[in-house]
Amino acid sequence: MLKKLIYLNIVFAIVLNWFSENPDISLYGMSYLGIMPKQLFGLVELFSIVIFIILLKHFRKNKTFNLTLLIIFMGVLFYIPYTILWGGNIYNVLLGLRNFVSFVPIFFAGYYLSQKGYSIKPYLTLIVLLCLVQIPVTIFQYLFSFSLLTRGTSYDAVAGTMGGLNTNVLAILLICVIITLIKIYLRFKSKKFLVIAALLFIPPVLGDAKGVFVLLFIGLIFLLMLSEVSINRKITFTFVSVIMFSLLSILYTNIIQEESRRVLDPEYYLTYEVSKKYREGDNIRLSRIESVSYATELVNNNPFTFIFGYGLGNASRNNLYGSDGEYFSSTKIIHFWDKTLTEIGFLGFFLVLSLMVRIFFILRRLEKRLFYQDEFISTLSGGMSIVILLMVLSGFYTDHISKVQIMYPLSLLLGYLYSSYNLSKRNH
Numbered sequence: 270m271l272k273k274l275i276y277l278n279i280v281f282a283i284v285l286n287w288f289s290e291n292p293d294i295s296l297y298g299m300s301y302l303g304i305m306p307k308q309l310f311g312l313v314e315l316f317s318i319v320i321f322i323i324l325l326k327h328f329r330k331n332k333t334f335n336l337t338l339l340i341i342f343m344g345v346l347f348y349i350p351y352t353i354l355w356g357g358n359i360y361n362v363l364l365g366l367r368n369f370v371s372f373v374p375i376f377f378a379g380y381y382l383s384q385k386g387y388s389i390k391p392y393l394t395l396i397v398l399l400c401l402v403q404i405p406v407t408i409f410q411y412l413f414s415f416s417l418l419t420r421g422t423s424y425d426a427v428a429g430t431m432g433g434l435n436t437n438v439l440a441i442l443l444i445c446v447i448i449t450l451i452k453i454y455l456r457f458k459s460k461k462f463l464v465i466a467a468l469l470f471i472p473p474v475l476g477d478a479k480g481v482f483v484l485l486f487i488g489l490i491f492l493l494m495l496s497e498v499s500i501n502r503k504i505t506f507t508f509v510s511v512i513m514f515s516l517l518s519i520l521y522t523n524i525i526q527e528e529s530r531r532v533l534d535p536e537y538y539l540t541y542e543v544s545k546k547y548r549e550g551d552n553i554r555l556s557r558i559e560s561v562s563y564a565t566e567l568v569n570n571n572p573f574t575f576i577f578g579y580g581l582g583n584a585s586r587n588n589l590y591g592s593d594g595e596y597f598s599s600t601k602i603i604h605f606w607d608k609t610l611t612e613i614g615f616l617g618f619f620l621v622l623s624l625m626v627r628i629f630f631i632l633r634r635l636e637k638r639l640f641y642q643d644e645f646i647s648t649l650s651g652g653m654s655i656v657i658l659l660m661v662l663s664g665f666y667t668d669h670i671s672k673v674q675i676m677y678p679l680s681l682l683l684g685y686l687y688s689s690y691n692l693s694k695r696n697h
Contacts, residue, residue, distance in 0.1 A: 271323050271498050272387070275681065276379045276395060279317040282677035283399045283442075286432030287406075304545075313673050314371055321374035324381060333691075334377060341370055345581075348613075352580025356595035365581025365612055368671035372680040379684025383692070384602050389649070389685045396678045400446050400469055403429035403439060407472040427476035437667040442477035442675050443469045445656045448488045452652030453497055456644065480666045484659055491655045495633070497640070561665065564607035568614055569595065578614035584613070585671070605664035622661070628683065629657045635690045643689075650686050653679075 320582050328334035345366060352362050382389065406429045428435040431442075447466045453461040473481040562586075568574045579583075584596040585608065596611055612617050632654035639647040658678065660669065669675050 274320050276318060278375060279678055281313045282673040284430040285313060287430040289432055317374040320378050324377050327381060348581045352583055353581055355579045357580045357583045361582030364585050368488045368585055372676040376680040379681040380688040383685045383688035392681060400443055401638060403472045404468060406430055407475045412473045418694060429472055436476035436478050438672045438674055440473040440481045441663050441669055443473060444481060444484050448655050449652035452492060454649050456648040484663060488655055488659050491658055513683050560604055560607040564610040569610055576614045576616045578612045581612055583612055584608050608668055612661035625657055625661050629654050631690050635686060638693050646689050653682060653686060
């Protein structure tokens with residue numbers, strides 16, 4: 270039963286939002302099918318709670334599980350009164366808790382699968398298949414959701430089954446899967462993984478996901494630097510990558526309307542991504558980098574907010590219940606790192622960052638430790654270590670940690686690999 274629930278939870282996380290209603294963006298057509306209430310997206314968390322309850326019995330004496338619960342409990346106990354002190358309410362705390370820890374049950378579901386000796390391959394296959402489903406969906410959205418002549422910023426609606434204006438969410442998920450597939454290709458030399466990886470570029474290009482080129486380029490550099498393959502193979506792969514990037518650039522500039530071709534211009538990144546402000550309609554919207562500076566200025570209000578922020582959920586949008594957080598801003602606090610800084614301060618910021626760095630080194634050690642004993646787990650671990658680096662960087666690009674579409678599949682794989690790491694320590 271638990272294995273079936275895990276399968277369903279992954280499917281729901283990736284596709285359920287597409288079926289939701291969202292009147293605010295109904296003009297974008299097939300971005301949402303709108304055949305079920307928005308609140309039913311909460312089924313994803315409901316399934317996680319059921320999985321968590323089932324896992325309680327199995328992990329009663331597991332130190333990692335119990336320590337995680339203790340940390341979460343102590344954090345909530347502190348932040349309930351603290352958030353209310355800064356103008357929040359219990360709904361904000363629940364929202365903030367959902368954003369930061371809703372993926373914990375699915376992480377331990379992966380941990381459980383490894384402990385029981387189940388293979389992760391069927392679950393990875395499911396994730397890849399769900400990513401391939403995005404190709405026909407985004408093609409349909411691109412062709413039929415809105416006029417080719419009046420797209421503008423509505424490219425964000427080409428988001429596959431992510432729903433809404435979640436093109437960036439789709440792009441990050443696909444880049445993570447692409448990097449993992451390329452890593453598997455480099456190890457096992459099976460061209461089908463490379464073909465699938467190439468096909469998965471289609472949705473981000475159709476959705477005008479500007480950051481996809483930067484993330485992919487960085488991911489490939491890390492992949493070549495950290496992969497233990499021959500120099501000749503690295504040279505060959507670099508040559509193929511250059512050709513692929515050239516074809517993608519041609520495809521991008523011919524499919525996307527003229528005004529969007531600017532994203533290939535280096536000067537554009539200096540003004541849009543890095544400069545202090547850029548204009549979007551009648552509003553002044555902070556850039557990817559400047560939003561972190563804004564959050565820093567915000568928490569500098571006093572020593573308490575500098576260390577602990579303004580409380581869980583106090584800088585988050587609330588789509589399901591209650592009201593938005595007191596410090597939420599659709600033009601200023603819009604990405605993961607600036608939201609983290611605003612809600613849980615520099616202490617939380619560095620704790621989250623250090624956790625991600627620790628996970629990276631655990632995955633690197635696991636890759637080397639199982640390099641000959643378990644080739645697939647070793648390779649998957651190496652691919653996921655690059656994914657962690659990309660998750661750190663893309664935190665300046667979008668609010669990915671709060672998106673179940675990204676975090677549930679990745680958390681399942683990470684939980685499995687972390688358990689494999691613990692098992693490998695016992696065997697050495």
